[in-house]
Amino acid sequence: MPEVIFPGPEGRLEGRYHPQKxxxxxxAIVLHPHPQFGGTMNNxxxxxxxxxxxxxGFTVLRFNFRGVGRSQGEYDQGIGELADAASALDYLQSMNPNAKHCWVAGFSFGAWIGxxxxxxxxxxxxxISVAPPANMYDFSFLAPCPASGLVINGAADRVAPPKDTVNLVNKLHEQKGITITHTQIEGAGHFFEDDEAHMKPMIGEVSDYVKRRLTETTR
Structure with a gap:
């Protein structure tokens, strides 16, 4: 999978780009967790x-936010990281002008940016919003939420407690014209530590959801 360097608002950004034929x-673009707590694109x-x-079947890009790995710049409280994500999406779209569908996935801090x-x-x-930290960040900007998606979290998450995730999902459910699907992985913590018991079921749920959505749009 090729390493890529592309321009961001504060200099170059480092990514991994995986194109389809x-x-x-x-x-799809995938966003990593908090840069100041060890979050990188290799999470x-x-x-x-x-x-x-x-x-x-997606062409995928993940990348390091500013100040992480070989990406230039410094942590910017989420404001600059959002600008980085926009630049990454610009780059991905410029490489794939014929793409009919565009998805954003993020984990933890990356879910908030996404x-x-x-x-x-x-x-x-x-x-796809994995373990969104609704207890730490304000998600009230989602009014209205413009697209349907999946919110997924661990039932034993102590970093972003499930009750806060449920409150976020309930608020999004009130909006018309979109469908928010919510799934919890039993026993999983914030990082889905156990590959067999937590990570595989979480990724399985994500894959099933995306597959279902793609099937619906091609009918």
């Missing part, structure tokens, strides 16, 4: 999400 393939959840999308990107980019047709 089909030029009409849907595209296990991000890596597994990346390959889940690739295996479903949902903000969703609000600014009407071309995004679906989202």
């Amino acid at each position: 089909d030029r009409d393939a849907p595209i 296990r959840v991000v890596y597994n999400l990346h390959y889940a999308f690739y295996n479903l 949902m903000q990107l969703l609000m600014r980019r009407p071309e995004v047709t679906g989202f």
Whole structure:
């Protein structure tokens, strides 16, 4: 999978780009957890999400936010990271101008950034939000949420407690014209530590959901 360097708002950004042979393939961007708590594009959840999308026929890009790895710049409280995500999506779209579908996936802090990107980019047709930290960040900007998506979290998450995730989903459920699907993985913590018991079921749920959505749109 080729390493890529592309321009961001504060200099270059480092990514991993995984294209399909089909030029009409849907595209997906995957966003990593908090840069100040060890979050990188090689995080296990991000890596597994990346390959889940690739295996479903998507051309996929994951990248390091500013100040992480070889990406230039410094942490910017989420404001600059949102600009980084927009630049990454610009790059992905420039490489794939024929893509009919565009998805955004994010884990933890990346889920918060991903949902903000969703609000600014009407071309995004679906989202995956893994363990969104609704207890730490304000998600009230999702009014209304412009696309249907999947919110998935661990039932034993102590970083982003499930009750806060449920409250977020309930608020999104009140909006018309979209469908928010919510799934909890029993026994899983924030990082889906156990591959067999937590990570595989989570990725399985994501894959099933995306596959179902793609089938609906091609009917």
